[in-house]
Amino acid sequence: MTGAAVVSGVPWFDDRGAPVNAHGGCLLAVDGRFLLFGEHKTDDENVFCGFSCYSSPDLVHWTFERFALPVQADGLLGPGRVGERVKVLRSPATGRYVLFAHSDSPRYDDPCTVVATSWTPEGPYDVLGALPTPHGPLRRWDIGAFQGADGTGYLLVHEGDVHRLSADFLRVEETVATGVAPGGESPAAFEHEGTFFLLVSQKTSWERNDNHYLTAPSMAGPWTHRGTFAPPGTNTWNSQCSSVFPLPTAHGTVPVLLGDRWSFPHQASAATQVWQPLSVDGDVLSLPEFLPAWDPATAAPVPLRGTAVDVGFDSSARGTTTEVGCRAGRFALVGPTDDRGGYGLVEVLDAAGAVHVSSLVDFHSRSPDVGLRYVSPHLPARPESSGGWTVRLTVTGEAFECFQKDGTRFGSTGCRVAVDTLLELP
Ligand code: GLA
Numbered sequence: 001m002t003g004a005a006v007v008s009g010v011p012w013f014d015d016r017g018a019p020v021n022a023h024g025g026c027l028l029a030v031d032g033r034f035l036l037f038g039e040h041k042t043d044d045e046n047v048f049c050g051f052s053c054y055s056s057p058d059l060v061h062w063t064f065e066r067f068a069l070p071v072q073a074d075g076l077l078g079p080g081r082v083g084e085r086v087k088v089l090r091s092p093a094t095g096r097y098v099l100f101a102h103s104d105s106p107r108y109d110d111p112c113t114v115v116a117t118s119w120t121p122e123g124p125y126d127v128l129g130a131l132p133t134p135h136g137p138l139r140r141w142d143i144g145a146f147q148g149a150d151g152t153g154y155l156l157v158h159e160g161d162v163h164r165l166s167a168d169f170l171r172v173e174e175t176v177a178t179g180v181a182p183g184g185e186s187p188a189a190f191e192h193e194g195t196f197f198l199l200v201s202q203k204t205s206w207e208r209n210d211n212h213y214l215t216a217p218s219m220a221g222p223w224t225h226r227g228t229f230a231p232p233g234t235n236t237w238n239s240q241c242s243s244v245f246p247l248p249t250a251h252g253t254v255p256v257l258l259g260d261r262w263s264f265p266h267q268a269s270a271a272t273q274v275w276q277p278l279s280v281d282g283d284v285l286s287l288p289e290f291l292p293a294w295d296p297a298t299a300a301p302v303p304l305r306g307t308a309v310d311v312g313f314d315s316s317a318r319g320t321t322t323e324v325g326c327r328a329g330r331f332a333l334v335g336p337t338d339d340r341g342g343y344g345l346v347e348v349l350d351a352a353g354a355v356h357v358s359s360l361v362d363f364h365s366r367s368p369d370v371g372l373r374y375v376s377p378h379l380p381a382r383p384e385s386s387g388g389w390t391v392r393l394t395v396t397g398e399a400f401e402c403f404q405k406d407g408t409r410f411g412s413t414g415c416r417v418a419v420d421t422l423l424e425l426p
Contacts, residue, residue, distance in 0.1 A: 005293035005302040006059050008274045009238070009261055010332075011359055013377040014054060015063040019359075021268050022052045023260050024085045024186075026145070026243040030121045034059055037068055037086050037099070041267030043360075048083030051101065053122045059247075059275075059296040068123035069099060069116055076103040076114050077127060083114075085186065087145035087243065088121070089153050093167035099125045100155060102141050108405050113138040113155065115170055131155070133163065133172035144243060146189035146219070154219050156187035160200065162219050176220035184212075189219070190244040190255050192280045198223060199241045199257075199285075205402040206262030207410030208235035208366045215283040229278070230287040237290040238337075238365045239274035247277075247296065254299040255280060257287065261362075264402045264411075266343060269360035292372045304372065306332060306423030311393075314418040316342065318397025327388035328424035329381065333374040335419035337365035342399035342415030346374055349390040356380065356389075364400040364412040373419065393419060 012020040022038025029035075033055050040052040053068040069086070072078045082104040090097050099116040116125035130137030144156035153165035155172060160181030163172040181187070184200030191197070196216045202209040210232050214223040230236045239259030247256045259274035277299040279286045293302040311333070313322040326348075333346065341363030348357040361374050379389060394417075401411030 004058070004060055004295065006275050006296050007293045007372065007375055008276060008291070009272050010372055010375050011269065011272055011361070012062060015061075017377050018064070019269055020054055020062050020273075022054055023262070023267060023271050024242050025051075025258070026087045027245040027258060028088055028090075028121060033057060035065070035121055036062065037088050039084055039086060040067065041271060043266045043268045045265065046082060047106065048077055048081045048103075051083065051086040051099070055122075065122045066124070068118075069101070069125045069127070072127060075127065076112060076130065077101070080106065082106055082108065085143050085242070087143065089145050089147050089169055090121070091153065091167065091169040092151040095119075096168070097121050097125070098153075098169040099123075100131065100143055100145055102143055104141060108141065111139055111141040113140060113143055113157075117170065128170065131172060132170075133175075138163075138172060142185045142187065144187040144189060148191060148219065154189065156189055156198070158185045158187060158200075160184055160187065160198065160214070160223070162198075164219070177223060180221060180223040181214060186240055186242055188241045188243045188258075190246060192255060195283045197244070197255075197280075197285055199229070199244065201236070201240045203404060204410050205404045206240070206264050207402060208238045208240060208261070210234070211236040211241050213285050215285075226283070226285065229285040233367060234290075235367045237274060237276065237287065238367055238369065244278070247299065249299045250297055251299065254278070256299075262402070263362040263364075263400050266360050266362070266398075270343060270362040272362075290371075304332065304334075304423065306425045309422040309424060311335075311419045311422050313393055314416070315395050316340070316414050316416040318395055318415065321392055321394045324391045324393075324422050325388055326391050326422060326424055328426075329379050330425040331376050331391065332372055332423040332425060333361075333393075333419045334371060334421045334423060335363070335373050336368065336370045337363045337373070338368040338416075339364065339366055339412055340414030340416045341365060341412055342417060343396040344417035344419075345394040345396055346376075347392045347394070348376065348379060349392060350382070351387050360396070362400055363417050370420075375425075391422060393417065
């Protein structure tokens with residue numbers, strides 16, 4: 001079922017079997033490949049450990065390419081800094097790739113937009129410094145980037161500032177809109193049939209909220225508030241917008257929301273991508289339905305098919321485990337999440353008890369949901385006589401939590417892990 005599908009809200013695995021570790025990022029189409037750039041997170045602290053670059057022929061199979069921008073020896077993206085919201089554009093004037101990112105202190109009290117450049121899309125990018133503007137370096141936090149059909153580059157900033165970049169994209173030339181989205185973070189923009197869309201989240205740190213959008217006839221505005229694009233109360237289907245990628249499909253270009261379902265402190269293992277095709281009708285943007293799996297060639301939903309094995313596990317007690325047999329070479333776990341959810345450890349064991357796969361899964365969601373929680377990587381072939389695999393699920397007793405810059409706590413209130421069904425995938 002999900003072999004050729006983009007699956008949201010579950011960890012993805014790369015060509016090495018490691019989680020695809022690229023968050024808060026963006027996609028670029030280069031020479032028939034998709035390149036994904038994002039924050040390479042850790043599982044314990046919030047410190048810059050590089051921006052990663054993965055490639056894919058189809059948005060489904062991902063190869064780790066390299067660190068597009070590794071931790072620098074010192075400076076704005078050196079040790080002990082925060083590095084977030086990496087965005088990459090290619091300047092048509094110079095042919096160079098230009099990377100933008102938010103650099104900060106661990107306390108988020110030294111924000112700045114970094115600019116870096118490379119002749120090759122994968123990097124390595126050379127850091128030039130803080131992005132210059134006519135009024136000095138840009139010292140703001142959340143950013144996005146957008147390139148118009150005419151090649152013009154724009155840098156988007158939280159609260160809805162829109163800056164037009166110079167032709168080489170290495171400095172801000174003019175601020176074309178200011179403060180059009182008060183209270184907005186993680187700005188993302190795209191154009192569809194002559195209408196410009198600006199998406200922003202609210203400020204709840206890494207916790208999900210109802211994101212909203214504005215429209216305008218040009219990047220300079222005037223920008224009109226349009227409200228939420230996902231049904232209110234779904235907290236944008238439990239995600240935060242990071243960018244929008246115009247995906248060419250058999251049915252024309254479909255804007256795809258690249259959202260993040262963050263999972264602090266275990267972002268490396270358990271933060272997931274929420275990539276959803278958006279619907280546009282004139283200047284109305286919507287995401288009425290969450291598609292657990294969809295076909296990147298058509299943007300159509302892909303049904304989840306497999307042989308269901310009853311699991312019936314629901315526990316919040318640290319160390320509680322359950323074991324289920326699985327004869328397939330790949331499986332999925334289906335179950336509920338809500339704001340009492342915690343981390344579950346999923347392990348795949350052979351008949352001798354050796355662990356072949358070990359994954360951390362976050363069962364927290366601010367809005368309740370029932371659905372796909374995990375899709376395993378392909379398991380090594382097993383001889384028929386060996387009796388298949390054992391899937392072990394353990395309640396870790398830990399949960400997602402994060403703090404807004406003013407100290408407000410967000411996150412889970414419990415450590416619940418619940419799985420209804422294991423699906424043996426064909
Ligand atoms: C928001 C921002 C992220 C990050 C977190 C940290 O989610 O959009 O980029 O800064 O807050 O709390």
